[in-house]
Amino acid sequence: MISLPKELQANSTPQIKIDPKKPSIVTNTIDSEPRPTPAKSIEEERNRTNWDTVKMHQFLEGSPEKSLEILKLYKSLERDTILQSSFEHYDNTKDQDRELVAQRINQMTKFIEIDSPKKFRRRLNLMTVYDPSMGIRIAVNLGLFLNCIRGNGTAAQYEFWAKHRESAIIKQMYGCFGMTELGHGSNVAGCETTATFDEETDEFVIDTPNISATKWWIGGAAHSATHSSVYARLIVKGKDYGVKCFIVPLRDSQHNLCPGVAIGDIGSKMGRQGVDNGWIQFSDVRIPRFFMLQKWCKVDRHGNVTLPPLEQLSYISLLGGRVDMAVDSYRQGARFMTIVLRYAAGRKQFKQEGAKVETTVLDYANVQKRLLPYLALVYAMAVGTDRLEKQHEQILEQMDRAILNNDKNGINQSLNSTKSLFVDSGSLKSTCTWLTSSLIDESRQACGGHGYSSYNGFGKTYNDWAVQCTWEGDNNVLGMSAGKTIVKNVQQILKGKTIKSSTLDFLNNAKQLLDTKNILATEADLKDSSKFRVALQAVIVKYAASLSDVLAKNKNNWDLVGASRVELSKLRAHYYLLETFEERVKSLSPASDLYPHLANLLQLYYVSVILIPFAADFIRFGVISSDLVYYATSEYFGTLCGAVRPYVVGLTDSFQQPDNFLNSAIGKYDGNIYENYFGVVKSAHPPRNDKAPYNSALTGMLNRPSQEERERFEKSAEAAKILSR
């Protein structure tokens, strides 16, 4: 034992004295360190807004009508006591989340009966931003289940299940989507579940032959669904016709499981805890023949199978989900840009030499470079995904009209448009969901420790979001598929063909584009968005052509260029966004108040989100020099950030997302960061001198007897004497 300093020996028990009569003597110090005033800072930033933020919202949403509808829906949602968000929910357990979601679905079914379909879809999409579990639980029924019937069933079948049986308003029945199996995810054709025709009884026998054929991850299966659309191999007279769709009841009208149907809860997940995902095993479950969806493939009473003429049309039903996920990326991105940029504008950290107050976080060049590219991206995603949404709606209308009129030419045109939409929605879904995932993560990191608190929204949203990169087409699989189509298109065009009614029209210039060099030769070129757009066209065509060369040398081994196909798909997604953004900005009068801000964001978008990350490709294909890339990276990027920086509060206010929608303590409109945040924490966990429920484990540990005592002094010198005798 070392000797202790005098004071310690004299007075080894800590003494705490409080003298209420003694005045605090720290007053001067408080005054010398002024308390932070983030609300004031944010108000000052906001005052720089020199445009009408509602006009900007109209630009972002594509029209004044859509903007107004969204603003009204925001108001409706934040007032609805069941649908509105709450900080309390960030403390929910899985079971509480599931119940909350069920109550919200219940409430939403009241709106589904009175909203127009378009308005309801918008309401659902907006709510999905802050309650994605609710969103997907409804989307599984309305989107996947019903779209599956719509895409694969006859009109009468759709009418029966959707209208007569009211699943379109989530009444009587609740559908789930039985595609994925434990051993088979993206590869639907690999499904092992069987649907065997029994001619004797005119039934199909649905069976799960082994564990890997167990239907897995089925949203709504664990507790909610009454029916499932089941993807199963059609077996007739011993012949396997591949995977088709069947409607299989899971629970009866008493909500009890049907015989032969085994269902279990998949349990805890990284996110979306509010969804009751389940697994399903079928043991020789019999359904009437007419429960098969037979728009394309038909089985008659005698087991004669008619194969579909245009089966590819049946996949259109999957596209809606991908379009929605691209749109989600915009709204979720807008939400976190609003939160993080308000915080970064209100937060101060580190004093510069000689300064009286600390520096605003957003004034650091590195912080601007980390965040502002995402702000520009969100603007690009707003207009780009608005276009994608419209494109999707038009194709569905065009297709329905053509089928109704039995217009073969029209059907063929729709098929061409659908092929484009496959590439567009696949590349945009994957690229936008990945970028939004990074956006949320980077924003969280930019909020420091406060980004880690549940009450600021980052953690839950990131976890809920993560699966967007995986489901309804794994991002890598979608990217490879989109990339492959682009390469094939370029190959055909170089052979002299022309592609039609495609959003990839520019590929028809492949030959000219291949010959281009140094499209971006000067700093002025870099600032010209049209030139940049052509440069991006050239990179895409040259990239595709180079992959074509690799394929030619490698026996058309597409796998070999898998990673490059994903890259190409990303470039293509950016082309779609850039083209739309540029076109819409140019449609404004340069005298408009919005114009200069949008022009800056457009440039910032393509310089920081396209050129810099893909610089090696731009250089390799001779589209730009290494020196000009260096200028862009080291100088122009910073200049553009500086141009956008002063207006960030107005630029995020323009997203018009209300506080209840943001549901983030540090992201509120009033900017009163610390008071709001502390208030939420105290309200969630009122500070009392409470001990933890497990306090005895702690105090037992701190007050434990000595090791010797716990060992019953069996190792003592005394014991040694006795035991050594």
Next chain:
Amino acid sequence: MISLPKELQANSTPQIKIDPKKPSIVTNTIDSEPRPTPAKSIEEERNRTNWDTVKMHQFLEGSPEKSLEILKLYKSLERDTILQSSFEHYDNTKDQDRELVAQRINQMTKFIEIDSPKKFRRRLNLMTVYDPSMGIRIAVNLGLFLNCIRGNGTAAQYEFWAKHRESAIIKQMYGCFGMTELGHGSNVAGCETTATFDEETDEFVIDTPNISATKWWIGGAAHSATHSSVYARLIVKGKDYGVKCFIVPLRDSQHNLCPGVAIGDIGSKMGRQGVDNGWIQFSDVRIPRFFMLQKWCKVDRHGNVTLPPLEQLSYISLLGGRVDMAVDSYRQGARFMTIVLRYAAGRKQFKQEGAKVETTVLDYANVQKRLLPYLALVYAMAVGTDRLEKQHEQILEQMDRAILNNDKNGINQSLNSTKSLFVDSGSLKSTCTWLTSSLIDESRQACGGHGYSSYNGFGKTYNDWAVQCTWEGDNNVLGMSAGKTIVKNVQQILKGKTIKSSTLDFLNNAKQLLDTKNILATEADLKDSSKFRVALQAVIVKYAASLSDVLAKNKNNWDLVGASRVELSKLRAHYYLLETFEERVKSLSPASDLYPHLANLLQLYYVSVILIPFAADFIRFGVISSDLVYYATSEYFGTLCGAVRPYVVGLTDSFQQPDNFLNSAIGKYDGNIYENYFGVVKSAHPPRNDKAPYNSALTGMLNRPSQEERERFEKSAEAAKILSR
């Protein structure tokens, strides 16, 4: 209402019939689609292992002794019924997690009394991989609190609190670390809490002047801690001496809050739910003068303040945490590489044309390119962080010896070494924690939907991990700081100075390196790790010199090059890892069984983790041509993946992490992916025909009366007649 097809009209109620006597007629189909046999596939992969995995483990850990200690600790942990992991815990609520952690800490305190300090630290570090909440709750006391006393207190003060008061074995008292404030994170110097000397009573008055000075995020404060080391501004006779450290009791021996101390629970977080983070406000809390930590700064009875001669030494205490986080990166990375690569070796997806079985996921080129660079990185981090750990230990010993002997020369030498360690630990902590975050995310995505299940470990670990990028030095702040030091060093060297006892010795060749060109000129150069190492030296020096030029042109505005400083820090971290990895591989005999595998991993590491991501820099500085980078990206990268691919199961077995440690249903050693996973899910949620607790909300919704009925038929034609009269 549209007319229904005949069958539907005739028989609109679904009929489910089960006839147990009827044999299943799907037998042939089952046989034609052989069930997946992942265990067999993984066993076949494992059989390719042509080296001793324990020898490889010794290579990774740095010595046979350390390897043996770790293997024994793994065994001890997986057998300990309190410390062992369990799939059940993935379903824990926050409160259950906190209690579990308290019980584990309780159990760990038994080991702390009998393990050597080194062994206990190792035990703690290993357990931290699967229970980071437990890890940090102990580390806050043993690491932050006690290191703060050790670094800032006199030897006697340390002896008193650590030994006499037994906080070093977490007995009697439990310390927390009161540094961060609500309004002040990374910038400790900006703390607002005050410690005002009251000469009359010989006490300090600790006070929280306003809300932003509230101590925030304090781990262990909410329920556990009895004392806190508090960072507060020392105010004596009205003068502010800046931030110093004080020991402030929070709870008395009855575990009740001390008067004037207000504490609340911070509540839910993105991860580490098992940690009871709290906020603390002090209202004129009085502590005896001798509770100030006074190794450097002293205040005497009359308020005379002695300022510290070597205050920078007080920061050494923060370095241990950073070193540990770099080591954590290796172990966590090894864990998820083991899980994902076993899964990818056992999982099959999509049939190639003409193939009978689906392709193993790991055989896809894109999957290899996504995952194998991380495997190579983990090998590099293993040896690199082993070196960092040793470097840290040596400096602490050297410093202690020098101070004990009052050896001024020795102290100065230690100071120099410490400066190096600042850069090394800062750049490695930030670079490795970021990369590990990406590694976990990419691995999760590569497992498709199954990566999203809690029982496979990704979600919880990602969430627990995320904060490693933020705390104990935000990654961007650390990166900027390390980058700045490198630039300053290069500036001094170019002025003729030489830097000493530094891991950055190679910078002394700055002049020669600046003159180099095309160090990597041929494909053969690329395959020579020594040439690559020199190329990386050249990039670092040229990068630093180019930033120096920018600074000269911009009035030394370091902020302007903030993003580049972070880049430079990453390059420097990779240099440290590459140098170590190369040296250790070269220390092996080329005839060793391990050698060819390690040589491949070394090349894969620098080609895919250094060259390709930083290609634009390598090209810009003329170290390599754009064409050679293209060769590396499009060809050689794939070749290296192909060389490593056949041995991945053995290469991850070599990490020697047992199943209980991995705690991942799809990652178990036996490779029986689907059975294991399904078993865990069923055990966590036994499948019964249970209805959800909130079932009535669902059935109420499905069986709700019609809208007209719910509206009491008030809008009926009949009502209209009456009400329109």
